[in-house]
Amino acid sequence: MDKVRLHLCGPGCDSQCDRKQQAAQAVARRDRSFPVVDTHCHVLVPAVEKLVAGHPLKIAEDQANLKASGDASVQFNREQMLPAVVPRLLDPEVRIADMDAMGVDIQLLSPAPSQYYYWADEDLAARIVAVQNDAIQQLCLQYPQRFVGLGAIALQHPQLAVAQLEHAVLELGLKGVEISTHVGNLELGDERLQPFWARAEALGALVFIHPFGSQVGERLASWYLSNLVGQPLETTLALSQLMFSGTLDRYPQLRILAAHGGGYLPFYCGRSDHAAKVRPEVQGARLLPSQYLRNLWFDSLVFSPQAVRQLIDQVGIGQVVLGTDYPFDMGAYDLHWLVEQVPGLDASQRQQLLSGNALQLLGLDAEAFLPALAADPLNPQEES
Template sequence: MSTPTVDVHAHVLLPEVEALVAGLPGHGEAKALDARRNGPAALAVNGPMVRERVPRLTDPTVRLAAMDAQGVDVQLVSPSPSHYHYWADEETARKVYLLANESTAAHCRAAPDRLRGLGLVPLQHPDLAVHALDHALEQGLAGVEISSHAPGRELSDPAYEDLWARAEETGALLFLHPFGCTLDERLDRWYLSNTVGQPVENAVAVSHLIFSGVLDRYPGLKVIAAHGGGYLPTHIGRSDHAWSARSDAGAGCAHLPSSYLKRLYFDSLVHDPHVLRELVRAAGADRVLLGSDFPFDMGTEDPVGALRAARLPRTDFDAVRGGNAAALLSLE
């Protein structure tokens, strides 16, 4: 039997989560911050774009038809990052992750042979993170989706050690997908909030995992960085130089930063075949997974075609197309 084609970067919209948080203290401020970061021109485009895609984001039948058209056999479905709600207090955060995990699992149960899911953990409340991860796994989800940081906390924060330990112990997947960039209004025109902001946040978050020694302490962690890991994999030489040349840069991790790329996973969504080839070279063909950002406009409608354009050797092409993800997800 041939290897299935597996898309690890696909989203589900959960209206019930938004209904839960609507009107709560802090929600309005969070929406205002998001609006400020994106700017009015981006918001004017985002609304109609999302509305047009609601059926693909919510209806499993429509999703499966779109997957068939793309030649995708299996999707790893994660909640839209707009559902993180890291502003929420503990009680609300618990309700959000319970509902998000259960709703995503229900969506995937419509086609369990073709849809696998990821839940959410409230990074703003590290004490809840392990409980949220366990709950996601109890729902039959493969792991959880996390952002690049929470307010006042980077992924290198010692408060997350229990989460990394539990994820390593259980084999859970951690899908690192930013939402919002702290460069704020500097990126509020021309959709720089996404085109520059997302790769910056990916690079910062992965650098925190590397330089703080998280990947030394938990070598079995299964982290998938969205958007090809952002700017980091193609600019990792600068990190290696700093690690070698400066005592402060080299103090937290045991090995050259570039070596940790081979301990992480990256999706293929870089929108440039030359960058994708470099990502495969830097991380290894066994560490890159097909990703489309289904069904948003910053994704690709033809993830297999985008992969084919990189002109990888056949064995590497098949590994990225689905072999690596099939092994991660223990697909038959």
């Protein structure tokens, strides 16, 4: 299988494309004195699909997602995107080859969002999460210098979710969990979810917020707007709910990582700040939204050096980590080129983005990963 595309051009890109060459050259000249960490990488667990196969609510969810995506996107995904992506979701050797091509040493593995299955009853949800988390733990144990993991939880059953979080972190050794931007009609700041947030804070567990679908509905069914607009919009809504509900006030030590650069909020939070000053119904939070942003973490998946610069200016250099959305086609894999091109960064700040911020967030020791960096896997002849 071909290695992952390092640049942003489409399938018809010329082999001599400047961007393609620039991305490859950036990987070749990377600094190998520290490990590069990608915090936004998904894993599909086939055994979960066996548990939900034929379930009426699974069928209903699939139909609703297909309707919201639009015929053109559904056809493209079936015929082109999924055949390229599924092997990468399943085969760790293919994944590692792609990581080497990208110049990534460590992936933070998280469940494929399509496997949240928040419609499941408590018994089925317990089995789904157990299978997912065990599979991710096994990958991390099999490749300890390449993978660390996040688990799943059944957030639709808050008491069960707390127990699953504890098991994932305390017994399986996972770094935290991935959750969606809402749980059915339940927003993340809802009172019923407060025990989960309290326990996540107490454990120091990372909570990766990643959307799956959008509640906007069929307005986004054309032109892949369900993903282009719907995904960042969902993250914007989720973070806003956590801020204005007081959840971030009650649990100020939460370790939250927001996918896709945090959606639109970091780039337009001045409007939310203004509302917090002039609108009485949004004045319950202790801080301005822009101040909360500096206590959260955000991946770099905003597609341009200028946007990364703007994100850094808004949230702080220490709050941004690399994220590719591996292995999906809406991911961006030219990490080294991207970081090189961000305006105004010195060498120390580039290292923060590539490595230091994520290592600190995940509680990883860089020294444990340095032996694997001694040789360049793309140029084995350079070993000596």
